[in-house]
Amino acid sequence: MSESVVVSLNEREEFSLKNWHLFLFITFLYLIITLLNDRFIMTKEVYGLLLSDKIESNRIDDYYEMLKRFSLYTYLALPLLIWIKITFIALLLQTPLMLKSIEVSFKETFRIAAFANLSYILLGFIKLIILFVTPRSNYTNDLINSTPGSITNLISKESYSPVAYNFLSNINIYEILWILIIFYGVANLKKLNKSDSFILAFSIWLGLTLFQFGLVLYFNKA
Numbered sequence: 297m298s299e300s301v302v303v304s305l306n307e308r309e310e311f312s313l314k315n316w317h318l319f320l321f322i323t324f325l326y327l328i329i330t331l332l333n334d335r336f337i338m339t340k341e342v343y344g345l346l347l348s349d350k351i352e353s354n355r356i357d358d359y360y361e362m363l364k365r366f367s368l369y370t371y372l373a374l375p376l377l378i379w380i381k382i383t384f385i386a387l388l389l390q391t392p393l394m395l396k397s398i399e400v401s402f403k404e405t406f407r408i409a410a411f412a413n414l415s416y417i418l419l420g421f422i423k424l425i426i427l428f429v430t431p432r433s434n435y436t437n438d439l440i441n442s443t444p445g446s447i448t449n450l451i452s453k454e455s456y457s458p459v460a461y462n463f464l465s466n467i468n469i470y471e472i473l474w475i476l477i478i479f480y481g482v483a484n485l486k487k488l489n490k491s492d493s494f495i496l497a498f499s500i501w502l503g504l505t506l507f508q509f510g511l512v513l514y515f516n517k518a
Contacts, residue, residue, distance in 0.1 A: 385409035408481030
C-alpha cells in the first residue's frame with residue numbers, strides 16, 4: 297500500500313464522526329431549540345395570555361420570573377438528561393441482542409440511539425416554525441402542546457379522554473422516523489436480518505410508549 301493511501305486512510309479515521317462529536321452536536325441542537333422557545337415563544341406576554349383565566353394578573357409576573365430562574369437549571373441539566381436518555385435507549389437495544397448471544401458494543405448502540413434523537417430535534421424545529429408564524433394572539437394551550445403530523449390532528453379531541461388523546465399523539469411522523477432510524481441502525485450492524493431489526497425497533501418504541509401511557513394514567517388517577 298502506497299504511503300499516500302496510508303495517509304489518506306489515517307486522515308479519514310482521524311476526522312470520522314465520533315460518538316462524543318455526535319452527542320455534543322445533538323446537545324447543541326436541543327439547547328438551541330430550548331433557547332429559542334424560551335426567548336421568542338414562551339414570553340411574558342404569552343404566559344399572560346395562557347394563564348389569564350387561571351392566575352390573577354398581578355401573580356403572572358411573579359410566576360414568569362420564577363420560571364426564568366428555573367430555566368437556568370434546565371440548561372445546566374439538559375446535557376446530563378440527554379446523555380441518560382441516549383444511554384437508556386442504547387441499553388434497551390443491547391439487552392435483547394445480548395440475550396440472543398449477539399455481540400454488539402455499547403459504542404455501536406449508543407451511536408444508533410443518538411442518531412434517533414434527530415427525529416425529535418426535527419419536531420422541535422417544526423413546532424418553533426409553526427409558532428413563529430402564528431400570531432401570539434392566537435396562541436392556545438392546545439396549539440403549544442400539539443404535535444404537527446400526529447394522528448390527533450385528524451380526530452376530535454372532545455371524543456377522547458385526555459389520557460387516550462395523549463397516547464394517540466405518540467402516533468406521528470416523528471415517532472415513525474425514530475423507528476426507521478433505529479431499524480436502519482440495527483440492520484446496518486448486520487447482526488440481525490431486516491425483519492428482526494424492524495421488530496426490535498418497533499418493540500422498543502411500543503414498550504416506551506406504553507410505559508409513558510402507564511405513567512400518564514397513573515398520575516391522572518393519583
